[in-house]
Amino acid sequence: MNCPRIPLILLLFSSVHGFQYTNLANYVDSHQEEYVEALREWVAVESDSSNILKRSELHRMMELTAKKLQQMGGSVNLIDIGNQELPDGQIIMLPNVVTAQFGNDSDKRTVCIYGHTDVQPAKLEDGWATDPFNLTEINGNLYGRGASDNKAPVLAWIHAVEAYKSLNMELPVNVKFIFEGMEETGSNGLDAMIQSHRDTFFSDVDYIIISDCGWLSRKPALTYGTRGNCYFFAEVEGPKQDLHSGVYGGTVIEPMTDIIGLLDTLISPSGKILIPGIREAVAPLSDEEWKMYQDIQFDLDSYMSKIGVSQLMYNNKVDLLAHRWRYPTVSIHGIEGAFSDPGTKTVIPAKVIAKFSIRQVPNMEPVMVKKQVTEYLHSMFAKRRSPNKLKVTMVIGAKPWIADIRDLLYEAGKAAVKRVFNTDPDLIREGGTIPIAKTFQDVTGKSIIMLxxxxxxxxxxxxxxxxxxYNYIEGTKLFIAYLYEVSQIKKSSV
Amino acid sequence: MNCPRIPLILLLFSSVHGFQYTNLANYVDSHQEEYVEALREWVAVESDSSNILKRSELHRMMELTAKKLQQMGGSVNLIDIGNQELPDGQIIMLPNVVTAQFGNDSDKRTVCIYGHTDVQPAKLEDGWATDPFNLTEINGNLYGRGASDNKAPVLAWIHAVEAYKSLNMELPVNVKFIFEGMEETGSNGLDAMIQSHRDTFFSDVDYIIISDCGWLSRKPALTYGTRGNCYFFAEVEGPKQDLHSGVYGGTVIEPMTDIIGLLDTLISPSGKILIPGIREAVAPLSDEEWKMYQDIQFDLDSYMSKIGVSQLMYNNKVDLLAHRWRYPTVSIHGIEGAFSDPGTKTVIPAKVIAKFSIRQVPNMEPVMVKKQVTEYLHSMFAKRRSPNKLKVTMVIGAKPWIADIRDLLYEAGKAAVKRVFNTDPDLIREGGTIPIAKTFQDVTGKSIIMLxxxxxxxxxxxxxxxxxxYNYIEGTKLFIAYLYEVSQIKKSSV
Known part of the structure; x- marks a missing residue:
């Protein structure tokens, strides 16, 4: 990142000047019923990107998104990102990516805001208390699929721009939007679109803002890192077909016994990763970090009660947060090819594929993790002297992302939070992976903030x-304030 | 069993007397096209007992079976064995059990022959080379679902009786049949039916014959034992719902890690069961048995090539057969509740249920096996110091069955094999479980042979x-000969 560091106090001082925050905040308050209605309209669209039977709803969602931006006078494009090939060979169209631009003043900084309007699947019978596609307000909460992930944040950004325009206030920065419809199934087609628009749409972008995550507690937060994900398939193949366990049990070396033995060498009961080299590669926890974690508002008891467990892997806040965000972990997800239905089946599965993933962190490299895991599993397998065949594949190698919290984008974030919520934000990381952050970072070379x-x-x-x-409406104000605060970076740093 | 032992030579001598085997065998040879047509008609009925959509076909199959027996002049009953409750609460009728009787001469012994006319599921697209419900002859083999399991053996028994009747020869024994239609899904309703008919249908039965298994090689065989089956569910429950492995990985003690660790304590890579007490309970291998196994015709190489493996658990015949038939083994079948689909999912499953079974043998007792496994897993789990909850359940506790091979039923079997095939049979066991054998043994107290x-x-x-x-037609002759040989038990032993 290119900007010199300036003290927070300077930012706060400069940000007071000329910014009619109160007018904007009042406008938001007086329009909140419209915002809720807009969210209701969007939640009613079952834009489930994982279900091809809902693809027409997804296309409709992208058109609604584009229409909303057009009505605000933006320069909007619906970008064809090609087709999707289904496992059965069928070809279907990917939902268009929607881009929009508000303002084109070369004296201003340009921010690009990323979001998505597709959602995860949801059915009433899964255990929803209300119809997931009919936004329902109970005790100040707006229930519906996609409400938080990511329709309300996308709308909040749109409303933030709309508020400036409705009050005839000049936008403090040029705003670009990029909204996709395949995030929930892996952002199919988006990487290539970003690559191909690097020298056009992205050429004048200074900063990228992502609002596709959440706070850690009731306190506002800025997110400065995500873990990566190295996802492995370990396949053990034995007999040429499944065998009856009565007829053949005791005579063959069963692939399931082998795979269980291998999986049991990955991690200890106390959470220690047993693959040589993994723990050694991790960036050490600095005293600064330790102090930051110590200051974060986080209650272990409410975390336990939220998950429904009686004990966590670590019983102090710093260790727990560190292992959630900045240490790697191994999760075993399941085994394909074995018997997984209810009831009983007396089968010796012939070929089993274990699925496990390692959330990796700086300074681990996916290519090295792949080598370490593959060599380790093969060496453990050799000890078993099994005649079966082992194949280890890394099917996802998504890198972690980390921002420099001294970046002025974060200073602007702190100032915006202070203005709206009158508190300092927690600086947090995400344990999960948002691969698009790393793609934006690598392709555009720009600074990124998760807000x-x-x-x-x-x-x-x-x-x-x-x-x-509360989060939806105050969040809209936060975005309004952030557009102003980020504009101050330019003034102060040129 | 009540019969004194008599030397084989005496049986062979007496069996020559008055038995027109050649006439009967000629009759079978000259009617073999009709027998193949009868099998074709039966195979065409998709009597899949596991698929409720095929239930009407299954009812039709039982009616066809009864009709065939009625046409031969038997005293036939279709016995209502009640209803089946489906997982969704729906109630459907179980297929009737068909019983029949030929002859009622109190001077003769009475045999009861058990079989089933339901089949496993089959679809052409599963990889069948021919339509599974259209019997197709290729190179002397009759391909079709249920051809060997168990429609041809049932027909061969019916044709054996028919041959005697067609040639106006007196049946050497009274013959009773009991044919069911739920064998492939666990003989639902049959245990109760056997219990309730103990003092009626079964009261005058001397011997029970089951022909629901196969030879070990190209050599004919008599089967004198089956392994039992103790089937376990080991459930580990952690968080109250599935968690995202990125967001929560590293902070919770994952049920999958626990269950993998537990499963890995069951059996060593070399096949040694690690649960204390199990191996100690097994009846020791006698020198006699060792000698018997040594004499059995069994080729390890063709066994390996049939299964498609390059190495077996034991590389000598005696150890291999002993571990197939008369030693216990542990097979891990799979895990319910974990991710088992193709592709990737970043989930921490909240509750997982591992399925494994122990094929148990004399002198292991299911009730003791249950105790040993449960205590062992709980002690291993305690060492992990996991906050998750473990529940161990034994859902099937089917006992092994073993016959005394000195029983005259087996001498009769040897004589019949010698007469038809001009060789001595292998005396073999089944690694799998045929629970109905043990039920017949326990309820009726009669001797049983598997032929x-x-x-x-x-x-x-x-x-x-x-x-x-060849097996179908020569098998029919074997049954004809067996009815005669078993009649000789009475003559010689009274």
């Missing part, structure tokens, strides 16, 4: 997803 | 199931 407005308990991907009216 | 006519390579439950024309 969440979702609540810590919004239940993303789960039943009864919601966003609170 | 197989299926080939070693018939592919039961698999694609391209078949029976060879």
């Amino acid at each position: 969440p407005i979702g609540g810590f308990d919004d239940g993303l991907h789960s039943q009864n997803e919601k966003i609170s009216r | 197989p006519i299926g080939g070693f390579d018939d592919g039961l439950h698999s694609q391209n199931e078949k029976i060879s024309r």
Whole structure:
């Protein structure tokens, strides 16, 4: 990043000048019912990108998104990003990516805001208390699929721009939007689109803002890192077909016994990764970090009660947060090819594929993790002297992303939070992976901030997803304030 | 068993007397096209007991079976064995059990022959080379679902009785049949039916014959034992719902890690069961048994090539057969609740249920096995100091069955094999479980023989199931001879 560091106090001072925040905030407050209605309209569109039967709804969602931006006078494009090939060979069209631009003043900084308007699947019978596609307000919470992930944040950004325009206030920065419709299934087609628009759409972008995550507690947060994901398939193949366990059990070396033995060498009961080289590669925890974690508002008891467990892997806040965000971990997801239905089946599965992933962190490199895991599993397998065949494949190698929290984007974030919420934000990381952040970073070379407005308990991907009216409306104000604060970077740093 | 032992030579001598085997064998040879047509008609009925959509076909199959027996002049009953409750609460009728009786001479012994006319599922697209429900002859093999399991053996028994009747020869024994239609899904309703008919249908039965298994090689065999089956569910429950492995990985003690660790304590890579007490309970291998196994015709190389493996758990015949038939083994079948689909999913499963079974043998007791496994897993789990909850359940506790090979039923079997095939049979056991054998033994107190006519390579439950024309036709002759040989037990032993 190119900007010199300036003290927070300077930013705060400069930001007071000429910014009619109160007018804008009042406008938001007096229009909040319209914002809720806009969210209701969007939630009603079942834009589930994982279900091809809902593809027409997804296309409609992208058109609604584009229409909304057009009505605000933006320069809008619906970008064809090609087709999707289904496992059965069928070809279907990917949803268009929507881009929009508001303002083209070369004296101003240009921000690009990323979001998505596709959603995870949801069915009432999964255990929802209300119809997931009919936004329902209960005790100040707005329940519906996609409410927090990511429809309300996208709308909040749109409303933030709209507020400036409605009050005939000049936007403090040029604003570009890029909204996609395949995020929930891996952002199919987006990497190539970003690559091919590097020298056009992205050429004048200074900063990238992502609001596709949540706070850690009731306190606002800025997110400065995500873990990567090295996802492995370990396949053990034995007999040429499944065998009856009565007839053949005891005579063959069973692939399931082998794979269980291998999986059991990955991680200890206390969470220690046993693959040589992994732990050694991790960037050491600095005293500064330790101090930061110590200061974060985070209650272990409410975390436990939210998950429904009686004990966590670590019983102090710093260790827990560090292992959630900045240390690697191994999760075993399941085994394909074995018997997984209810009931009983007396089968010796002939070929089993274990799925596990390592959330990796700086300074681990996916290519090295792949080598370490593959060599280790093969050496463990050799010890078993099994005649079966082992194949280890890394099917995802998504890198972690980390921002420099001294970047002025974060200073602007702190100032905006202070203005709206009258508190300092927590500086947090995400344990999960948002690969698009790393793509933006690598392709555009620009600084990125993750500026969440979702609540810590919004239940993303789960039943009864919601966003609170408070987070939605105050979040809109936060975005308004942020557009101003980020514009101040230029003034102060040129 | 009540019969004194008599030397084989005496049986052979007495069996020559008055038995017009050649006439009967000629009759079978000259009617073999009709027998193949009868099998074709039966195979065409998709009597899949596991698929409720095929239930009307299954009812039709039982009616066809009854009709065939009625046409031969038997005293036939279709016995209502009640209803089946489906997982969704729906109630459907179980297929009737068909019983029949031929002859009621109190001076003769009475045999009861058990079989089933339901089949496993089959679809052409599963990898069948021919339509599974259209019997197709290729190179002397009759391909079709249920051909070997168990329609041809049932027909061979019916044709054996028919041959005597067509030639106006007196049946040497009274013959009773009991044919069911739920064998492939666990003989639902049959145990109760046997119990309730103990003092009626079964009261005058002397011997029970089951022909629902196969030879070990190209050599005919008599089967004198089956392993039991203790099937376990080991459930580990952690968080109250599935968690995102990125967001929560590293902070929770994952149920999958626990269950993998537990499963890995069951059996060593070399096949040694690690649960204390299990191996100690097994009846020791006697020198006699060792000698018997040594004499059995069994080729390790063709066994390996049939299964498609390059190495077996044991590389000598005696150890291999002993571990197939008379030693226990542990097979891990799979894990319910984990991710088992193709592709990737970044989930921490909240509750996982591992399925594994122990094929147990004399002198292991299911109730003791349950105790040993449960205590062992709980002690291993305690060492992990996991906050998750472990529940161990034994959902099947089917006992092994073993006959005394000195029983005259087996002497009769040897004589019949000698007469038809001019060789001595192998005396073999089944690694699998046929729980009905143990039920017959326990409820009726009668001696039981398993007299197989299926080939070693018939592919039961698999694609391209078949029976060879040779096994079907010579098997019919074997049954004809067996009815005579078993009648000689009475003469010689009274």
